Amino acid sequence: METVTVKDKTFTISIPAEQLQARIAEVGAQLSKDLSGKNPLFVAVLNGSFMFAADLMRHITIPSEISFVRFSSYAGMESTGKVKELIGLSESLEGRTVVVVEDIIDSGLTMQQLLAQLREHNPAHLHVASLLVKPEKVSVPLTIDYTCFNIPNDFIVGYGLDYDGYGRNLPAIYTVTE
Numbered sequence: 001m002e003t004v005t006v007k008d009k010t011f012t013i014s015i016p017a018e019q020l021q022a023r024i025a026e027v028g029a030q031l032s033k034d035l036s037g038k039n040p041l042f043v044a045v046l047n048g049s050f051m052f053a054a055d056l057m058r059h060i061t062i063p064s065e066i067s068f069v070r071f072s073s074y075a076g077m078e079s080t081g082k083v084k085e086l087i088g089l090s091e092s093l094e095g096r097t098v099v100v101v102e103d104i105i106d107s108g109l110t111m112q113q114l115l116a117q118l119r120e121h122n123p124a125h126l127h128v129a130s131l132l133v134k135p136e137k138v139s140v141p142l143t144i145d146y147t148c149f150n151i152p153n154d155f156i157v158g159y160g161l162d163y164d165g166y167g168r169n170l171p172a173i174y175t176v177t178e
Contacts, residue, residue: 004174006157006167011174015149020131020159020172021055023148027129028059031099031146038097038125039063043089045114046070047168048103051160052131052148056101066101067091069114093121099146103160104132108140115142132156132173149173 002013031040042060044053046068057066069089098118105111111128118126129146137153151173157163158170167174 002172003177004158004167004170006163006174009155009163010177011157011167012177013172014151014154014156014175015159015173017159017171020148024052024055024131025059027146027148028056029061031056031129032059032061035064035097035099035127036062039065040097040099040127041091041093042066042099042101042129043118044068044101045103045110048160048162049101049131051168052103053101056129065091089118089121093118093123095122095124097125097127098123099127099129102128102130104134104156105130105142105144106134106137108138108142111142112140131159132161 004011042053042057042064044050044066047070053066067089100111100114100118102111115126115128127145128143130144131148133144133147133150134153135150155163155176156173157167158172158174160168161173162168
């Protein structure tokens, strides 16, 4: 089993790169089918979703656009429970089909706040596509339309997800092995 060290923690591979890519291709194909004729705007949540958003967009076969927002709710390995908007949208969402692209849904607080803010801009449809979801950790009502993987409540890094800014460059998902 492949292990990596990020800062002071050791992680073992839990979702190999090939498995990530295969599932992202499936989700991209499903989104293209479901949203055909809608010209969706994909809204990627930075920083963590940048790799997922890039790979997902490579599998979107319909006319679409992408934009980016940045929120923060983590400090180290724990969610702070407080969500801060750092960078906002500049595109009009009025009457648009919007797909929020997220790396991981943990407590759901960040996504809940983002969706509430996006609804204020009157999109026609609002969907969520998340690479990872921790179902046992989600603490707010949330509809997640497209999920690549449900995972246990473990701390992970890789493929855009970080530990204090490190580990985003890893091509697979790794779980801490404390």
